[in-house]
Amino acid sequence: MSGREPSLGTFSDEVKRLQARLRQAGIDIEPAESDSGLFGPGTLQAVRQFQIRNGLPGTGILDGPTAALLQLGQAPQPARRGNNPLRIGLVLSGWAPAMTLMSGAMLGFIEKGITFDVISTSGVGTLIGLLALSPKGGSAKEALQELPNLFVSDFLYRLLPVNFKLFFRFGPFGEPMYRLRQKMPKLPCGPQDSSFFTRFVNDWIDLVFCAMTPTTFTLKSPGLMCHCPHIDDLVDFTNLRRSPSRFYLNAFDLNQKRLEIFDNEKVTTDAYHAAEALPFLFAPQRVGAGNLFTTGATHDPTGLQAIWLHEKRNLDIVVALDPLSPAIWREPTSIHDAFQLMVMNPILALEELLFAFYARTDQVAESLGKPEARLPRLYRLPFAIDRRYYPEMLKWNHSNAIELQRVGREAAIKFADDLQAGVDEGFEQEYRFYRWVEKQQRIRNLMRLFPSLRAPQAEAVGNEPMRRARRAAAVK
Amino acid sequence: MPDWRLQTSRMGVLATGGAPNLHLAAGALCEFYQEEISFDVIGASGAGALAALLYAVPKVDRGQEAALRQTVNINVSDAIYQCLPMNYKVFFKRGPFAEPFWRLGQLLPRCTLSADDRLHDSLKRLYNDWLDLLVSAATPTTLNYFSKSVCTRVGVIDDLIAWDRLPSYPKQFYLNVFDLGTQQLELFDKTTLTPQSFWAALAMPWLFEPTVLNGRTYTEGASHDPAGLEALWEYHEAGMGGLDMIVALDTVGPNLWNNPANIYDALQMAIIDPIVSLAEHVLAAYGRVEYAANQEGDPARRLPKLYLVPFHVPDWEAPHILEWNYANALTLWDVGHDAARKFVRALKSGNAAELEEYRYYPRTLKRHRVSDFLTLFDDVLDAAFPDAAAQAHTP
Numbered sequence: 001m002s003g004r005e006p007s008l009g010t011f012s013d014e015v016k017r018l019q020a021r022l023r024q025a026g027i028d029i030e031p032a033e034s035d036s037g038l039f040g041p042g043t044l045q046a047v048r049q050f051q052i053r054n055g056l057p058g059t060g061i062l063d064g065p066t067a068a069l070l071q072l073g074q075a076p077q078p079a080r081r082g083n084n085p086l087r088i089g090l091v092l093s094g095w096a097p098a099m100t101l102m103s104g105a106m107l108g109f110i111e112k113g114i115t116f117d118v119i120s121t122s123g124v125g126t127l128i129g130l131l132a133l134s135p136k137g138g139s140a141k142e143a144l145q146e147l148p149n150l151f152v153s154d155f156l157y158r159l160l161p162v163n164f165k166l167f168f169r170f171g172p173f174g175e176p177m178y179r180l181r182q183k184m185p186k187l188p189c190g191p192q193d194s195s196f197f198t199r200f201v202n203d204w205i206d207l208v209f210c211a212m213t214p215t216t217f218t219l220k221s222p223g224l225m226c227h228c229p230h231i232d233d234l235v236d237f238t239n240l241r242r243s244p245s246r247f248y249l250n251a252f253d254l255n256q257k258r259l260e261i262f263d264n265e266k267v268t269t270d271a272y273h274a275a276e277a278l279p280f281l282f283a284p285q286r287v288g289a290g291n292l293f294t295t296g297a298t299h300d301p302t303g304l305q306a307i308w309l310h311e312k313r314n315l316d317i318v319v320a321l322d323p324l325s326p327a328i329w330r331e332p333t334s335i336h337d338a339f340q341l342m343v344m345n346p347i348l349a350l351e352e353l354l355f356a357f358y359a360r361t362d363q364v365a366e367s368l369g370k371p372e373a374r375l376p377r378l379y380r381l382p383f384a385i386d387r388r389y390y391p392e393m394l395k396w397n398h399s400n401a402i403e404l405q406r407v408g409r410e411a412a413i414k415f416a417d418d419l420q421a422g423v424d425e426g427f428e429q430e431y432r433f434y435r436w437v438e439k440q441q442r443i444r445n446l447m448r449l450f451p452s453l454r455a456p457q458a459e460a461v462g463n464e465p466m467r468r469a470r471r472a473a474a475v476k
Numbered sequence: 477m478p479d480w481r482l483q484t485s486r487m488g489v490l491a492t493g494g495a496p497n498l499h500l501a502a503g504a505l506c507e508f509y510q511e512e513i514s515f516d517v518i519g520a521s522g523a524g525a526l527a528a529l530l531y532a533v534p535k536v537d538r539g540q541e542a543a544l545r546q547t548v549n550i551n552v553s554d555a556i557y558q559c560l561p562m563n564y565k566v567f568f569k570r571g572p573f574a575e576p577f578w579r580l581g582q583l584l585p586r587c588t589l590s591a592d593d594r595l596h597d598s599l600k601r602l603y604n605d606w607l608d609l610l611v612s613a614a615t616p617t618t619l620n621y622f623s624k625s626v627c628t629r630v631g632v633i634d635d636l637i638a639w640d641r642l643p644s645y646p647k648q649f650y651l652n653v654f655d656l657g658t659q660q661l662e663l664f665d666k667t668t669l670t671p672q673s674f675w676a677a678l679a680m681p682w683l684f685e686p687t688v689l690n691g692r693t694y695t696e697g698a699s700h701d702p703a704g705l706e707a708l709w710e711y712h713e714a715g716m717g718g719l720d721m722i723v724a725l726d727t728v729g730p731n732l733w734n735n736p737a738n739i740y741d742a743l744q745m746a747i748i749d750p751i752v753s754l755a756e757h758v759l760a761a762y763g764r765v766e767y768a769a770n771q772e773g774d775p776a777r778r779l780p781k782l783y784l785v786p787f788h789v790p791d792w793e794a795p796h797i798l799e800w801n802y803a804n805a806l807t808l809w810d811v812g813h814d815a816a817r818k819f820v821r822a823l824k825s826g827n828a829a830e831l832e833e834y835r836y837y838p839r840t841l842k843r844h845r846v847s848d849f850l851t852l853f854d855d856v857l858d859a860a861f862p863d864a865a866a867q868a869h870t871p
Contacts (some may be wrong), residue, residue, distance in 0.1 A: 023863035139695045222736045227548055254733050258844035281744035284735050299845065308852050324823040326659055331686050331693060332624045342682035345699035346750035353757060357852060364856050392866075442660055446701070449709050451779070452860050453853070 010039040021070045085469035089118035092125030100401040103129040103144040104408025105456045114417035120248040120306040123297030148191040148401035153203040164210035171216035175229040181239040193213040223283030227273040237377035248306035249275045251295030263365045301351040315376035327390040356443045360453040363434040378433040480512040486720040488708040489515040493522020493698030498809035499525035505813025506544035517648040522698030533638045548805040553605040557801035564612035571618035574628040581611035624683040650707030652697030653677040702755040719780040726787040731794040744798040760846040763836030768857040781837040
């Protein structure tokens with residue numbers, strides 16, 4: 001925003017941006033004014049509402065503190081298509097050990113000055129989204145860089161392949177023991193520091209504390225572990241309400257039997273634990289004094305549902321990280337690995353299915369040329385990971401964490417460079433999700449069931465060769 | 477073979493995956509058999525495949541009814557299950573000793589249980605299951621950290637299915653399986669389905685090791701298309717007569733999502749939860765698309781209509797549906813049987829409005845867990861089928 005405050009009747013692109021920011025902050029603007037660029041009574045009222053909500057005097061004037069809260073003065077370099085700024089959304093999901101892949105990608109985006117108007121998350125993506133938008137006592141970059149320290153020393157992990165730093169024994173003693181451990185001294189060890197000795201000593205003490213933690217676990221327990229008590233040390237939930245970016249997480253309501261979407265206003269520690277509550281690992285989580293929830297990742301592992309339900313008209317593009325399903329659809333290497341594959345197999349299938357549905361709908365809407373059918377365009381951030389590395393990706397050891405963070409960061413930097421260079425046909429070819437879907441035979445086979453979601457150019461592909469291939473594959 | 481089974485019905489049925497679905501599907505298919513409802517094609521996935529095979533080719537020719545009633549016997553006597561909540565009659569300890577020990581156990585003298593013996597506290601049942609427990613406990617295992625699964629398959633199924641008669645089954649039968657090499661969902665049909673390929677299709681990771689057949693490595697298809705819908709589409713598109721109707725047996729979804737009663741319950745929920753969710757999403761999306769296409773009235777764009785046989789599990793039973801005890805098996809079997817009876821009544825009534833009550837899409841609108849998902853397609857389908865748009869929204 002330029003130095004001059006807009007007054008009633010002002011009509012400009014800056015006002016348009018202000019209106020977009022207000023909408024992202026959850027403030028409704030009179031439909032006649034919304035996104036018009038006109039600073040009318042509706043916009044004035046919306047600014048006033050925003051000020052009161054954030055503890056500022058409700059003047060309706062876009063003064064310095066208000067602009068700062070809306071991040072109008074400090075907007076990083078936006079991605080641009082031609083001369084128009086893009087409104088970008090990001091969906092984050094994925095399996096837990098790959099959290100550093102996501103954190104790396106987020107670091108890459110931060111490095112390139114890409115900010116997101118909306119971050120919608122599911123499962124473990126929730127933690128990354130929260131760290132990116134509302135870290136406690138530091139910057140998003142620092143919080144995301146720190147994540148490899150939640151992983152276990154390679155040497156210890158070889159002896160005991162469990163992440164005792166993230167998963168706490170079932171019962172009420174997990175949290176006090178964790179707090180006690182935090183008071184103990186630790187050897188200084190940066191997140192990228194692979195030094196054998198310091199990492200081993202720190203993690204050994206963590207292991208001792210874990211082993212000493214009493215548990216109330218019995219066969220009647222509804223879960224194996226208790227929720228990670230350190231989320232309140234990592235995330236500032238109050239600050240999240242003031243974030244100009246919209247944030248969503250999903251969780252499944254066991255009482256209502258429906259997927260509930262929590263936004264900035266509703267996200268609390270309980271809601272976070274609900275989003276992470278994968279059955280068996282964690283007991284269902286009660287949110288406030290209300291209903292019981294389990295993770296939403298078994299119902300919408302993409303996080304896309306929040307986009308089409310709440311942000312359909314507010315975004316130009318949505319970026320999704322590659323689901324990397326071949327890394328999960330493989331032979332197990334151990335019984336521990338097999339268990340993770342069992343749980344993740346259908347979740348990844350559902351994730352691919354939902355991405356494919358969205359991508360195809362996006363494609364058909366584009367080909368129809370009808371604005372009412374339009375969805376934010378979906379793009380895929382691909383990761384360059386060698387197939388031979390796939391079995392390593394589900395491990396909780398430190399070297400895997402930093403490797404995945406490196407891969408994620410490099411992928412995001414390349415994507416951001418290409419995006420900032422302009423969305424041309426080359427970019428579409430490389431990153432547009434539906435272009436990728438067209439090349440995936442597994443998804444193409446599945447999409448034959450939905451001929452109405454077949455884009456015109458897909459007709460030419462034909463189904464007969466596919467069918468022959470499938471028949472030939474059946475063995476006697 | 478009764479003549480009714482040779483008639484073309486232009487109807488297909490889906491026997492969906494997920495272990496609790498076995499008894500529900502067995503009850504429903506038994507009713508279909510009793511009422512002489514024939515399907516041109518069966519699409520099976522995961523545990524639904526066993527019930528579907530018993531409907532098609534049980535070991536005893538024309539013994540469908542008895543065979544489908546006997547599925548409840550794979551569950552464990554209530555008295556034993558109360559003390560040891562696991563099904564050692566289906567899940568055998570890992571290692572090479574499981575098969576010989578199971579064979580040895582079959583030689584022990586047992587009480588005969590008729591299909592009509594439905595007593596929960598039957599001493600005969602307790603005795604038989606106690607023998608199986610002793611054999612299971614005595615079986616050595618080679619399970620260790622580097623094992624790829626916790627269980628081993630034994631020949632239980634071989635004694636129930638007439639594999640030699642399957643290729644001559646007059647209708648089509650498909651079972652899906654996932655090829656880890658090509659990363660594709662493949663289909664075994666009646667000519668390629670054998671005991672080995674059946675086990676390959678049920679090789680759920682962690683429980684069972686991937687199966688190698690002719691140099692290809694397979695795991696279960698239910699983790700990818702638990703509804704089995706792709707199989708029916710294969711038939712519909714392959715020029716074998718096509719389909720007018722697809723009948724989907726319901727999932728256990730509405731009763732599955734509860735606070736787990738114990739850690740076994742929680743484990744089973746972790747396994748079944750995403751599979752059921754995946755099945756519901758695929759079926760709901762297809763139901764939405766076919767409803768819009770068929771409402772439009774353009775014959776060239778018509779699709780097979782999708783119907784649901786809804787299972788109404790009583791509230792008192794819902795927290796127990798994941799249990800492997802006999803009482804649960806019996807209740808689920810009866811629920812499946814009753815649900816199919818009502819559906820068959822509507823099917824045979826000739827009353828289109830009555831049958832329409834079972835149409836999948838209108839029913840999903842009452843299920844919030846998928847109705848929010850279906851809004852993704854609203855604008856695109858409205859644009860693609862403008863004449864049907866209004867009807868599609870208010871069916």
